Amino acid sequence: MIKVGIPRALLYYQYYPMWRTFFEELGAEAIVSPVTSRVMLQEGGARVVADTCLPVKIFIGHVLSLIGNCDFIFIPTIRSIRKNTYNCSKFLGLSAMTRAAVPEAPPILDIMVDVNKGRLRLYQAIYRLGKNFTPYPHKIRQASLDAWRTQLKYRYMMSNRGLTQPQAIAKVLGTSTPESQVESPETKTTIAVIGHPYLLHDDFISHRIIPRLKQANVKVLTPEMLADTTLESAVMKVMGRIQWTCESEIVGAGEHYLRSDVDGVINVMAFGCGPDSLMMDVIRRQATRLRSTPFMNLTIDEHTSEVGIITRLEAFMDMIYRKQRARVAVCG
Amino acid sequence: MRVSFPTMGDYWVFTKAIFDKLASELVVPPPVSQRTLTLGVKYSPEGACLPFKITLGSMIEALELGADTIIMPGNYGPCRFGYYHRLQEEILRDLGYKFQMINESMGIRRMAASIFKGSRLSEFLPGLIFSLAKLKLLDELPHTLYRIRAIEQEVGSATRIYKDTLKPLDKAKSYRELRQVKKEYLKKLGSIPTRSSDGVVKVGITGEIYVVLEPFANMEIEIELGKLGVEVRRPISLWEFVSNFNPLVIAFGLGERRRCYRAARPYLSCHIGGDGWQSVGEKVLHAKDWHGMVHLEPFGCLPETVARNIMSKTKEELPVLNLIYDEHTGKAGVISRLEAFVDMIRRQKRKPAEGKRSNLTGGRAHGSLSRH
Numbered sequence: 296m297i298k299v300g301i302p303r304a305l306l307y308y309q310y311y312p313m314w315r316t317f318f319e320e321l322g323a324e325a326i327v328s329p330v331t332s333r334v335m336l337q338e339g340g341a342r343v344v345a346d347t348c349l350p351v352k353i354f355i356g357h358v359l360s361l362i363g364n365c366d367f368i369f370i371p372t373i374r375s376i377r378k379n380t381y382n383c384s385k386f387l388g389l390s391a392m393t394r395a396a397v398p399e400a401p402p403i404l405d406i407m408v409d410v411n412k413g414r415l416r417l418y419q420a421i422y423r424l425g426k427n428f429t430p431y432p433h434k435i436r437q438a439s440l441d442a443w444r445t446q447l448k449y450r451y452m453m454s455n456r457g458l459t460q461p462q463a464i465a466k467v468l469g470t471s472t473p474e475s476q477v478e479s480p481e482t483k484t485t486i487a488v489i490g491h492p493y494l495l496h497d498d499f500i501s502h503r504i505i506p507r508l509k510q511a512n513v514k515v516l517t518p519e520m521l522a523d524t525t526l527e528s529a530v531m532k533v534m535g536r537i538q539w540t541c542e543s544e545i546v547g548a549g550e551h552y553l554r555s556d557v558d559g560v561i562n563v564m565a566f567g568c569g570p571d572s573l574m575m576d577v578i579r580r581q582a583t584r585l586r587s588t589p590f591m592n593l594t595i596d597e598h599t600s601e602v603g604i605i606t607r608l609e610a611f612m613d614m615i616y617r618k619q620r621a622r623v624a625v626c627g
Numbered sequence: 628m629r630v631s632f633p634t635m636g637d638y639w640v641f642t643k644a645i646f647d648k649l650a651s652e653l654v655v656p657p658p659v660s661q662r663t664l665t666l667g668v669k670y671s672p673e674g675a676c677l678p679f680k681i682t683l684g685s686m687i688e689a690l691e692l693g694a695d696t697i698i699m700p701g702n703y704g705p706c707r708f709g710y711y712h713r714l715q716e717e718i719l720r721d722l723g724y725k726f727q728m729i730n731e732s733m734g735i736r737r738m739a740a741s742i743f744k745g746s747r748l749s750e751f752l753p754g755l756i757f758s759l760a761k762l763k764l765l766d767e768l769p770h771t772l773y774r775i776r777a778i779e780q781e782v783g784s785a786t787r788i789y790k791d792t793l794k795p796l797d798k799a800k801s802y803r804e805l806r807q808v809k810k811e812y813l814k815k816l817g818s819i820p821t822r823s824s825d826g827v828v829k830v831g832i833t834g835e836i837y838v839v840l841e842p843f844a845n846m847e848i849e850i851e852l853g854k855l856g857v858e859v860r861r862p863i864s865l866w867e868f869v870s871n872f873n874p875l876v877i878a879f880g881l882g883e884r885r886r887c888y889r890a891a892r893p894y895l896s897c898h899i900g901g902d903g904w905q906s907v908g909e910k911v912l913h914a915k916d917w918h919g920m921v922h923l924e925p926f927g928c929l930p931e932t933v934a935r936n937i938m939s940k941t942k943e944e945l946p947v948l949n950l951i952y953d954e955h956t957g958k959a960g961v962i963s964r965l966e967a968f969v970d971m972i973r974r975q976k977r978k979p980a981e982g983k984r985s986n987l988t989g990g991r992a993h994g995s996l997s998r999h
């Protein structure tokens with residue numbers, strides 16, 4: 296059986312169930328790299344120039360860890376999935392960068408997704424990808440339809456049942472049945488954590504911010520728990536148009552949660568991330584303007600210490616608890 | 628309406644020419660200076676790229692001069708450029724400035740309408756074509772300058788002539804005057820006392836368009852290279868960029884940019900925003916006819932970081948010096964890196980020649996190829 300390697304980084308979090316369905320339907324096996332480790336960061340970081348952003352360094356580390364375990368590595372070039380809205384440049388050059396940085400990697404399966412070029416081009420790209428596994432177009436067609444259905448189901452699980460991406464992936468794969476956020480035991484405090492999924496849900500990068508908050512009996516909301524339409528209209532409200540696909544994860548989710556009744560919003564961004572450097576400022580300004588919800592930004596780089604993160608989280612939570620107590624005192 | 632735009636290099640000449648025939652008044656912001664940068668840095672988010680900070684500073688300086696409308700280009704795309712004007716507008720409004728921002732995102736037609744308000748098309752169109760002629764000249768003039776600068780006897784004389792030409796170029800009102808300006812300029816440059824041109828190396832400059840074209844941002848790299856006896860090649864210019872929208876250029880795949888894209892294809896096959904694709908192509912394309920390349924990049928620039936990662940691994944070999952700029956970059960550091968780079972190129976250039984000669988004369992090969 297042909298083995299297709301999928302790095303557990305960047306777009307993995309948004310599309311893994313879909314990709315897996317597609318490859319399995321075509322009779323291939325999807326192999327995912329193990330969870331991020333320090334070694335991956337070191338090895339990946341050594342292959343690219345120093346000021347490449349942290350998530351990309353880690354991505355290269357994942358690719359390196361897949362060498363020898365698979366016949367192909369799947370690195371799609373997802374340029375645009377909405378008219379005139381693009382992904383960050385790094386995604387666009389990801390397969391090219393990987394090819395340059397890891398010349399010994401197995402052949403890279405690349406598919407160019409750009410809706411601005413029209414449906415036909417997209418279908419052609421899918422067929423070209425499928426041709427690596429089967430000569431029959433109808434099989435490719437079936438596989439892509441099933442893959443799309445999986446994606447819709449996956450998205451629905453998150454936006455309507457309040458699952459995070461790792462939880463929804465586990466559910467789709469049937470490895471565990473996570474309890475839904477919505478039905479979780481009553482907690483008094485809700486915090487929205489916003490940022491790219493590959494930062495939030497990679498425990499190595501985020502230093503387990505979300506599990507830590509949950510342990511402290513805080514209900515955590517993340518961007519993927521909102522429907523795409525909600526996110527997009529929130530971006531439109533603030534910015535007037537959408538520039539980046541990932542804008543909804545930060546500006547959209549930020550705007551929505553700042554105006555909702557959550558007790559605090561935490562933005563997680565990677566040092567050296569271009570889009571974030573501007574989007575974070577938009578949300579920070581919005582938070583200052585609204586003055587309703589406490590807002591904190593955590594910038595993470597490879598030298599960020601766990602202790603530093605914990606200290607800042609604790610300080611932020613203390614501030615929120617104080618505010619709540621004050622409110623209770625006033626009401627009582 | 629008092630319109631302004633952030634400055635970039637000498638292109639104020641071009642913008643002034645456009646506004647010559649328009650009803651609205653143009654406010655030319657002062658050339659980029661340390662003050663511009665300091666202002667920009669103060670009010671920009673920390674991680675924003677250098678062009679963001681400088682253009683923001685330039686907008687503030689224009690508003691201080693009484694501008695009430697700012698034109699900021701910026702379109703859809705993967706890099707941060709399209710985002711500039713929206714955040715900059717917010718920052719300026721939060722600072723209390725009252726103005727109107729004109730941008731492509733309001734739709735080309737509405738944008739044009741708001742700029743052309745009150746002007747007559749019959750006057751404006753010839754004016755636009757004339758300003759394009761000026762733009763083309765702004766692209767042509769430096770090429771001779773680069774050649775002379777590398778071999779002039781008195782450092783700075785060519786630069787002075789170029790700077791002095793900008794004023795008559797700005798004043799020129801007809802095509803005849805334009806030709807006159809050009810002739811004069813070439814004549815003056817031609818009369819500069821020069822040294823012999825052997826030992827001159829050709830170094831290309833590429834990278835992110837703003838730092839390439841704004842001398843303050845790149846620490847006057849062209850002049851510094853000239854001092855080192857380097858003949859600069861700079862394919863990127865605003866004219867080159869504009870001529871890309873020429874349908875004929877598109878149809879026949881002409882122009883530096885498209886040549887670069889074709890050359891880069893084995894390594895990078897799609898547009899990644901900004902000038903990243905071109906930077907990769909420039910290296911591949913000119914590996915034979917340049918002796919080295921200086922790649923300019925604002926710190927944290929998305930497309931150029933990708934380009935740098937790919938560029939370093941191409942099969943075509945060309946020494947590349949990557950210079951990364953932010954508000955803390957010091958000129959002394961840039962100059963010493965340039966010196967080391969040019970030295971290295973000279974040594975490399977000499978080596979194969981020595982090799983050949985030693986074959987002929989039995990190892991006695993020094994002297995004539997020495998540096999000045």
Ligand code: SF4
Pocket residue numbers: 348349350351383384385386491541565567568569570571929
């Ligand atoms: S969005 Fe930011 S973190 Fe993600 S790849 Fe681009 S630069 Fe890196």
Ligand code: SF4
Pocket residue numbers: 569676677678706707708835900901902925927928929930931
């Ligand atoms: S090309 Fe680079 S410097 Fe220019 S706007 Fe884009 S990210 Fe910033």
